[in-house]
Amino acid sequence: MGQNTPPMSPVAWMSKSYPDIVDTAEEDGSMVIVPVGSTEQHGHHLPVSTDTLLVESVAHAGAAQVRGSVPVLVMPTVWSGRSPHHLPFGGTISLRTTTLLSTLSEIADTALENGFDALLFLNGHGGNMSVVSDGVTEVGDRHPDREILGLTYFHLAETVIDDIRESDPGGISHGGELETSLMLHVHPELVERDRITGTRRDEPYELGRQDLFVDGPLAVYRTFDEYSQSGAIGAPELATADKGRQLFEHLQSELGDLLCEIHTQNTGHA
Incomplete structure (x- = not known):
């Protein structure tokens, strides 16, 4: 079996009684993480739950790393996101x-309402990014006394x-080298x-996105069957478990550091 996140891990909101949740929220600098995933096709070789599984695993790993020093809980992952561009392939649920x-x-x-000082939307799907950003603004506007943040986890890499990838730009996109390695x-x-099979991302506009890590200022909408038959x-053929380990350990460390920083910002500790 893989390194699955236990469904009732020590940092899981769902593993706690309500008094335990309220007690955690009342601690100075408390925070809650809301992982946001998707249910969408990821080619022939990955499950439709890929984005949900990965963001959930990163959220729990980062929170577990700082458990004991940061009062943090991880909510159940939002399993459906905005994925209309994947609908032509089937298997996709989109909001x-x-x-x-x-x-x-x-x-x-x-x-x-439980009293947490901060809330982090941790996103795992590119199609959710603008919505998560809007969510930060909307929730933050209603709760000016709380710290509301949003982050897409793979940006931490x-x-x-x-230093880890072997593919040229276009090789790390949807179900490519990064996600398959993880x-x-x-x-x-x-x-x-x-x-395992994939098609290198070929965006005709020079200013468009070429890769998860080679972005451009031009937004272009296409359904993904225009990019790939699978x-x-x-x-994805360049993916390895060792690359996935290196990436995951880095993501865990970076998220843990961020959680500590958020905690510090909301307690006033130097």
Whole structure:
């Protein structure tokens, strides 16, 4: 089996009684993490739960790293996001932008009623990024006395990705080298190795996004069947479990550091 996140880990909101949740929230500098995933096709070799599984694993690992020094809980992962561009392949469940924004906002509003000082939306799907950003603004506007933040987890790998990746720009996109490597480390039993295939991302606009780490200022909408016959975009054939381990350990460390920083910002400790 892979390094699965225990469904009732010590930092899981769902593992606690309500007095325990309130007690955690009342600690100075307390925070709650809301992982936001998706249910969408990831080619022939990865499960439709890939984004949800990865963001959940990173959230729990980062929170577990600082457990004992930072009062933090991880909520159940929001398993559906905004994924209309994946619908042509099947297997995808997509929410409207307004539905996802309302869902995130209402989850945050009620979580904050417990008394948490900070809330972090931790996103695991590119199609959710603008909605998560809007959620930070909307929730933050309603709760000016709380710290509301949003982050897409794979951006934490930006400082090490060039040392780990083998693919050229276009190789780390949807179901490509990065996600497949992470899944080979975290959930290898769910990767169908004999079905690994992908198409290098080929964005015709020079100013458009070429890669998860080679972005451009031009927003372009296309369904993913215009990029790939299999639905996987990038170079998943270059993925390895060792790359996944290196990436995951870095993501865990970076998220742990961020949680400590958020805690410090909300306690006034030097």
